[in-house]
Amino acid sequence: RVGLRLVDPGNLVQSSGSTALAVVTQIEPITVIFTVAQDHLDEVLAQLRHGARLTVDAYDRTQQTRLATGKLLALDNQIDTTTGTVKMRALFDNKQDILYPNQFVNTRLLVTTQHNMTLIPTYAIQHNGEIAFVYVIQNGVAHVRNVKEGTTDAGMTAVEGINPGDEVATSSYEKLQDGSKVNISKRPIPQSESNAP
Known part of the structure; x- marks a missing residue:
């Protein structure tokens, strides 16, 4: 999707300049980067080793409304020592254009389903x-x-x-x-x- 025009007709621009005419972003599909506490990393890795396609739900700021459901795409190769978390990336098809670049969302990663708890x-x-x-x-x-x-x-x-x-x-x-x-x-x-x- 092409964003708003950043220059107007008549403005002087140079090919070597850093001013963009417009910004093009991919929103369909779109990825979301989120973090998971390192304490849960073993559970996630165990599921991935067994070939599971883990589901990720994106929620609004209040964590009341589910915006979209996607799949875990990748995870980082290191733990952030300041937060004790691992970055993960989820892919959402975003057919309804609900998610936007730089939007804040809360995520829930479904690792296992427990019964009779x-x-x-x-x-x-x-x-x-x-x-x-x-x-x-x-x-x-x-x-x-x-x-x-x-x-x-x-x-x-x-x-x-x-x-x-x-x-x-x-x-x-x-x-x-x-x-x-x-x-x-x-x-x-x-x-x-x-x-x-």
């Missing part, structure tokens, strides 16, 4: 050193239950160590101890807690 709000998980735990409520009493954290997405974390149907405390952690009596409130979760990391 127990999900809880990420902010319900507490830490004591390297041990992750939650407070499970049984008969009005809080019990500490160690959990193993899995994948996190959209404020929810897959965990091992609790069962579907277990009631997990989602607030007032500073007041809880193993064996504390609790009153369960069915109030909506405040925005500050529901968006907590």
Whole structure:
């Protein structure tokens, strides 16, 4: 696609000058460069070694609207030591011209699909050193239950160590101890807690 004209009729230009008449960019297809934490690099490489074509979704700034879906095209050959991330490039066919050069997007790279996982709000998980735990409520009493954290997405974390149907405390952690009596409130979760990391 040809961009806006950068010079007007009558302007003096020279063949050796650095002023462009217009800029031509390729938008169909278009590539998006994004980064992935080095902690997830082994998972990505394992899938690529097995010939998987990994899907990448591009979202708007709010991460609410999916703009386009593409495929992972390539990844860099080194880790950025300042950020601990690896650059990756995804290819989008962009038939609807939704993506533009230099546009900011959020990306989600689908590496694997997990089934039959127990999900809880990420902010319900507490830490004591390297041990992750939650407070499970049984008969009005809080019990500490160690959990193993899995994948996190959209404020929810897959965990091992609790069962579907277990009631997990989602607030007032500073007041809880193993064996504390609790009153369960069915109030909506405040925005500050529901968006907590």
